[in-house]
Amino acid sequence: MxxxxxxxxxxxxxxxxxxxxxVHRSSIARDTSEFALQILRDxxxxxxxxxxxxxxxxxxVLLFSLNKETDQYLQKSFQEHQIDKKYxxxxxxxxxxxxIIDYPLKKENGTLQxxxxxxxxxxxxxxxxxxxxxxxxxxxxxEANPLTGRMHQLRRHFAHIFYPIIGDRPHGCNKQNKFWxxxxxxxxxxxxxxxxxxxxxxxxxxVRIKAAIQSDFRKVLGILNIHE
Numbered sequence: 721m722x723x724x725x726x727x728x729x730x731x732x733x734x735x736x737x738x739x740x741x742x743v744h745r746s747s748i749a750r751d752t753s754e755f756a757l758q759i760l761r762d763x764x765x766x767x768x769x770x771x772x773x774x775x776x777x778x779x780x781v782l783l784f785s786l787n788k789e790t791d792q793y794l795q796k797s798f799q800e801h802q803i804d805k806k807y808x809x810x811x812x813x814x815x816x817x818x819x820i821i822d823y824p825l826k827k828e829n830g831t832l833q834x835x836x837x838x839x840x841x842x843x844x845x846x847x848x849x850x851x852x853x854x855x856x857x858x859x860x861x862x863e864a865n866p867l868t869g870r871m872h873q874l875r876r877h878f879a880h881i882f883y884p885i886i887g888d889r890p891h892g893c894n895k896q897n898k899f900w901x902x903x904x905x906x907x908x909x910x911x912x913x914x915x916x917x918x919x920x921x922x923x924x925x926x927v928r929i930k931a932a933i934q935s936d937f938r939k940v941l942g943i944l945n946i947h948e
Protein backbone atom coordinates (compact mmCIF):
# COMPACT_ATOMS: atom_id res chain seq x y z
CA MET A 721 0.00 0.00 0.00
CA UNK A 722 1.17 3.52 -0.85
CA UNK A 723 -0.32 6.52 0.95
CA UNK A 724 -1.40 9.73 -0.79
CA UNK A 725 0.86 12.58 0.38
CA UNK A 726 -1.04 15.86 0.60
CA UNK A 727 1.77 18.06 1.95
CA UNK A 728 5.43 17.58 2.86
CA UNK A 729 8.28 19.82 3.95
CA UNK A 730 11.29 19.49 6.24
CA UNK A 731 9.23 19.27 9.44
CA UNK A 732 5.71 18.00 8.65
CA UNK A 733 3.93 15.63 6.30
CA UNK A 734 0.20 15.07 5.77
CA UNK A 735 -1.58 12.13 4.14
CA UNK A 736 -5.11 11.33 3.00
CA UNK A 737 -5.71 8.40 5.36
CA UNK A 738 -7.91 5.68 3.85
CA UNK A 739 -11.08 4.67 5.70
CA UNK A 740 -10.40 1.50 7.71
CA UNK A 741 -6.67 2.10 8.28
CA UNK A 742 -5.45 2.38 11.86
CA VAL A 743 -3.08 5.25 12.68
CA HIS A 744 -0.82 3.01 14.78
CA ARG A 745 -0.77 -0.32 16.59
CA SER A 746 -3.55 -0.82 19.09
CA SER A 747 -4.31 -3.52 21.63
CA ILE A 748 -8.01 -3.30 20.72
CA ALA A 749 -7.48 -4.03 17.02
CA ARG A 750 -5.53 -7.23 16.54
CA ASP A 751 -7.15 -8.06 13.20
CA THR A 752 -4.72 -6.06 11.06
CA SER A 753 -1.00 -5.71 10.47
CA GLU A 754 -1.17 -2.46 8.48
CA PHE A 755 -0.90 0.93 10.14
CA ALA A 756 -0.53 4.43 8.70
CA LEU A 757 2.50 5.14 10.90
CA GLN A 758 4.54 2.17 9.66
CA ILE A 759 3.43 2.48 6.01
CA LEU A 760 4.37 6.18 5.89
CA ARG A 761 7.67 5.59 7.70
CA ASP A 762 8.63 2.94 5.14
CA UNK A 763 7.36 5.04 2.24
CA UNK A 764 9.46 8.08 3.25
CA UNK A 765 12.37 6.23 4.83
CA UNK A 766 12.05 8.53 7.85
CA UNK A 767 10.78 8.41 11.43
CA UNK A 768 7.33 9.99 11.65
CA UNK A 769 5.29 11.07 14.68
CA UNK A 770 1.47 11.25 14.49
CA UNK A 771 0.39 14.75 15.55
CA UNK A 772 -3.19 13.68 16.31
CA UNK A 773 -5.50 10.72 15.79
CA UNK A 774 -8.30 9.81 13.43
CA UNK A 775 -10.70 6.94 14.10
CA UNK A 776 -9.96 3.83 12.10
CA UNK A 777 -13.27 4.27 10.26
CA UNK A 778 -12.61 7.95 9.39
CA UNK A 779 -10.72 8.96 6.26
CA UNK A 780 -8.96 12.20 5.40
CA VAL A 781 -6.19 14.56 6.49
CA LEU A 782 -3.77 13.01 8.97
CA LEU A 783 -0.78 15.08 10.05
CA PHE A 784 2.65 13.79 11.10
CA SER A 785 5.77 15.50 12.43
CA LEU A 786 9.23 14.61 11.16
CA ASN A 787 11.10 15.49 14.36
CA LYS A 788 10.42 15.61 18.09
CA GLU A 789 10.45 19.42 18.35
CA THR A 790 7.72 19.73 15.74
CA ASP A 791 5.81 16.89 17.37
CA GLN A 792 5.76 18.75 20.70
CA TYR A 793 4.61 21.95 18.97
CA LEU A 794 1.78 20.26 17.08
CA GLN A 795 0.64 18.14 20.04
CA LYS A 796 0.38 21.36 22.09
CA SER A 797 -1.45 23.14 19.24
CA PHE A 798 -4.05 20.36 19.03
CA GLN A 799 -4.48 20.24 22.82
CA GLU A 800 -4.99 24.01 22.97
CA HIS A 801 -7.44 23.94 20.03
CA GLN A 802 -5.23 26.16 17.86
CA ILE A 803 -5.72 23.94 14.82
CA ASP A 804 -8.92 24.34 12.82
CA LYS A 805 -10.43 21.00 11.74
CA LYS A 806 -13.17 20.55 9.14
CA TYR A 807 -15.00 17.33 8.35
CA UNK A 808 -17.60 16.20 5.83
CA UNK A 809 -20.31 13.79 6.95
CA UNK A 810 -23.43 12.23 5.45
CA UNK A 811 -26.22 12.12 8.04
CA UNK A 812 -29.59 10.41 8.25
CA UNK A 813 -32.44 12.92 7.92
CA UNK A 814 -32.71 16.58 6.91
CA UNK A 815 -30.34 18.40 9.27
CA UNK A 816 -30.81 22.08 10.25
CA UNK A 817 -29.11 24.76 8.12
CA UNK A 818 -26.52 25.25 10.86
CA UNK A 819 -26.04 24.70 14.55
CA ILE A 820 -23.77 24.25 17.53
CA ILE A 821 -23.96 21.02 19.53
CA ASP A 822 -22.92 21.73 23.11
CA TYR A 823 -23.15 18.39 24.87
CA PRO A 824 -20.63 16.97 27.39
CA LEU A 825 -19.25 13.52 26.61
CA LYS A 826 -18.16 10.84 29.05
CA LYS A 827 -14.65 9.42 29.03
CA GLU A 828 -14.21 5.67 29.51
CA ASN A 829 -13.66 6.27 33.24
CA GLY A 830 -17.00 8.09 33.49
CA THR A 831 -15.59 11.63 33.72
CA LEU A 832 -17.66 14.22 31.84
CA GLN A 833 -15.81 16.51 29.42
CA UNK A 834 -17.12 19.65 27.74
CA UNK A 835 -17.61 19.10 24.01
CA UNK A 836 -18.77 21.50 21.29
CA UNK A 837 -19.28 20.98 17.58
CA UNK A 838 -20.43 23.53 15.02
CA UNK A 839 -21.87 22.44 11.69
CA UNK A 840 -23.50 23.79 8.55
CA UNK A 841 -25.67 22.10 5.97
CA UNK A 842 -24.15 21.77 2.48
CA UNK A 843 -26.82 19.72 0.70
CA UNK A 844 -29.97 17.64 1.22
CA UNK A 845 -31.16 14.64 -0.74
CA UNK A 846 -33.74 11.88 -0.61
CA UNK A 847 -34.17 8.46 -2.15
CA UNK A 848 -37.60 7.23 -3.21
CA UNK A 849 -37.52 4.48 -0.59
CA UNK A 850 -39.84 4.65 2.48
CA UNK A 851 -38.07 4.86 5.82
CA UNK A 852 -39.82 4.96 9.19
CA UNK A 853 -42.70 7.43 9.14
CA UNK A 854 -41.40 9.12 5.99
CA UNK A 855 -42.32 8.15 2.42
CA UNK A 856 -38.67 8.69 1.38
CA UNK A 857 -35.19 8.16 2.85
CA UNK A 858 -33.69 11.54 3.72
CA UNK A 859 -30.01 12.50 3.95
CA UNK A 860 -27.83 15.54 4.58
CA UNK A 861 -24.25 16.42 3.70
CA UNK A 862 -22.77 18.66 6.39
CA GLU A 863 -19.47 20.35 7.13
CA ALA A 864 -18.58 19.92 10.81
CA ASN A 865 -16.03 21.75 12.92
CA PRO A 866 -15.21 20.09 16.27
CA LEU A 867 -14.35 22.93 18.67
CA THR A 868 -13.05 20.37 21.17
CA GLY A 869 -11.28 17.06 20.54
CA ARG A 870 -13.11 14.31 22.41
CA MET A 871 -13.16 10.61 21.58
CA HIS A 872 -15.67 9.90 18.77
CA GLN A 873 -16.98 13.45 19.28
CA LEU A 874 -18.65 14.00 15.91
CA ARG A 875 -20.11 10.50 15.86
CA ARG A 876 -21.60 10.88 19.33
CA HIS A 877 -22.75 14.47 18.84
CA PHE A 878 -24.66 13.81 15.61
CA ALA A 879 -26.25 10.71 17.15
CA HIS A 880 -27.26 12.86 20.13
CA ILE A 881 -29.24 15.27 17.90
CA PHE A 882 -30.81 12.30 16.01
CA TYR A 883 -28.94 12.83 12.74
CA PRO A 884 -26.47 9.91 12.97
CA ILE A 885 -23.61 9.47 10.52
CA ILE A 886 -24.29 6.86 7.85
CA GLY A 887 -22.12 3.76 8.31
CA ASP A 888 -21.33 4.50 11.96
CA ARG A 889 -21.31 1.61 14.40
CA PRO A 890 -22.25 1.61 17.26
CA HIS A 891 -23.46 5.23 17.35
CA GLY A 892 -25.37 5.23 14.06
CA CYS A 893 -28.66 3.87 12.73
CA ASN A 894 -28.57 0.08 12.30
CA LYS A 895 -31.43 0.08 9.79
CA GLN A 896 -29.75 2.65 7.54
CA ASN A 897 -26.38 0.93 7.82
CA LYS A 898 -28.00 -2.36 6.81
CA PHE A 899 -29.82 -0.66 3.91
CA TRP A 900 -26.60 0.79 2.47
CA UNK A 901 -24.69 -2.46 2.91
CA UNK A 902 -27.37 -4.69 1.35
CA UNK A 903 -28.32 -2.39 -1.53
CA UNK A 904 -25.05 -0.68 -2.40
CA UNK A 905 -22.35 -2.85 -0.75
CA UNK A 906 -21.36 0.27 1.17
CA UNK A 907 -19.92 -0.44 4.62
CA UNK A 908 -17.78 2.69 5.05
CA UNK A 909 -18.51 5.28 7.73
CA UNK A 910 -19.22 8.51 5.85
CA UNK A 911 -17.02 10.80 7.91
CA UNK A 912 -14.09 12.49 6.17
CA UNK A 913 -11.47 14.85 7.63
CA UNK A 914 -11.50 17.33 4.78
CA UNK A 915 -9.26 20.18 5.96
CA UNK A 916 -6.70 21.23 8.59
CA UNK A 917 -5.56 24.84 9.08
CA UNK A 918 -2.72 25.80 11.42
CA UNK A 919 0.35 27.98 11.86
CA UNK A 920 3.54 26.37 10.58
CA UNK A 921 5.92 25.44 13.44
CA UNK A 922 8.92 27.12 11.77
CA UNK A 923 7.66 30.01 9.66
CA UNK A 924 4.48 30.82 11.58
CA UNK A 925 2.66 31.15 8.25
CA UNK A 926 -0.84 29.74 7.82
CA VAL A 927 -0.91 26.24 6.32
CA ARG A 928 -4.17 24.87 4.93
CA ILE A 929 -4.23 21.20 3.90
CA LYS A 930 -7.23 19.72 2.09
CA ALA A 931 -8.05 16.08 1.32
CA ALA A 932 -10.42 14.94 -1.42
CA ILE A 933 -13.14 12.47 -0.46
CA GLN A 934 -12.43 8.82 -1.23
CA SER A 935 -14.20 6.32 -3.47
CA ASP A 936 -17.00 5.05 -1.19
CA PHE A 937 -17.88 8.57 -0.04
CA ARG A 938 -17.90 9.77 -3.67
CA LYS A 939 -20.05 6.77 -4.66
CA VAL A 940 -22.70 7.63 -2.04
CA LEU A 941 -22.79 11.29 -3.06
CA GLY A 942 -23.33 10.10 -6.63
CA ILE A 943 -26.23 7.87 -5.56
CA LEU A 944 -27.71 10.83 -3.67
CA ASN A 945 -27.05 13.16 -6.62
CA ILE A 946 -25.09 15.52 -4.37
CA HIS A 947 -22.22 17.49 -5.86
CA GLU A 948 -19.45 18.67 -3.54
